[in-house]
Amino acid sequence: MIEIRDLTFRYEKKSAPVLDELSLSLETGKIGVLLGRNGSGKSTLLKVLLGLLKAEKGEVLADSENFFALSPREKAKRIAYVPQELNFGALSVYETVLLGRISRFGLFPGPEDDAAVRNALAMTGLAGFEQRDAGRLSGGEKQKVAIARALAQEANLLLFDEPTGNLDIANERAFLDTVKRLVSEKNITVLAVLHDLNRALSFGDRFFFMKEGRIAFSGGEELFTPELIYEIFDTRVRTETVDGQKIILEV
Numbered sequence: 001m002i003e004i005r006d007l008t009f010r011y012e013k014k015s016a017p018v019l020d021e022l023s024l025s026l027e028t029g030k031i032g033v034l035l036g037r038n039g040s041g042k043s044t045l046l047k048v049l050l051g052l053l054k055a056e057k058g059e060v061l062a063d064s065e066n067f068f069a070l071s072p073r074e075k076a077k078r079i080a081y082v083p084q085e086l087n088f089g090a091l092s093v094y095e096t097v098l099l100g101r102i103s104r105f106g107l108f109p110g111p112e113d114d115a116a117v118r119n120a121l122a123m124t125g126l127a128g129f130e131q132r133d134a135g136r137l138s139g140g141e142k143q144k145v146a147i148a149r150a151l152a153q154e155a156n157l158l159l160f161d162e163p164t165g166n167l168d169i170a171n172e173r174a175f176l177d178t179v180k181r182l183v184s185e186k187n188i189t190v191l192a193v194l195h196d197l198n199r200a201l202s203f204g205d206r207f208f209f210m211k212e213g214r215i216a217f218s219g220g221e222e223l224f225t226p227e228l229i230y231e232i233f234d235t236r237v238r239t240e241t242v243d244g245q246k247i248i249l250e251v
Contacts, residue, residue, distance in 0.1 A: 032207070098152070
């Protein structure tokens, strides 16, 4: 389980907080989705969790362990990140995924690292892609490489920041389905930033609606009401149920 308690962050000492005593909890093996308008603090929260930004106050507990007290190497063993923009450079798929293992080996990778990479490639449907140029893959294939790298890292928390923003509909669905399957099989935890409410509904287990640097609402599918969505996004919508799945439609 990950627990965030009273997290506060501001970019400048006298400026208004971007994260304002934010608290949330997410069970192990669940997918949490952060939702909210631009500027509500979603991406900033991920950067604080990654250690790219330092919180003014508050704490993050990962399985009851103080996350901020861990060394960078130990953090890298526990948390992996899949960004929206992917730039792999002039590396093969195998080399790119192996980068996820850096925190676990010294000067040179060993047999266990090779096994972890090949297992991650197999789980993401990339077996046989080892020597392909990662930078020349399609958008959907690059996202699979990013997931494989995170899996090879053997972290128990995966962070996603709008990971499907550059994908077409087919690759977006395939990407989210792959993540859901891996969460179930590996019992890992995911915290993702998404903008599409319908994708969020089909993807997440728990939802965190952010407003002005705080979690304004948290819970399950029941949160997706026209009233709540209007309060968060200032947008009129209606909801329908199609084949047992709630969908959000603009009015």
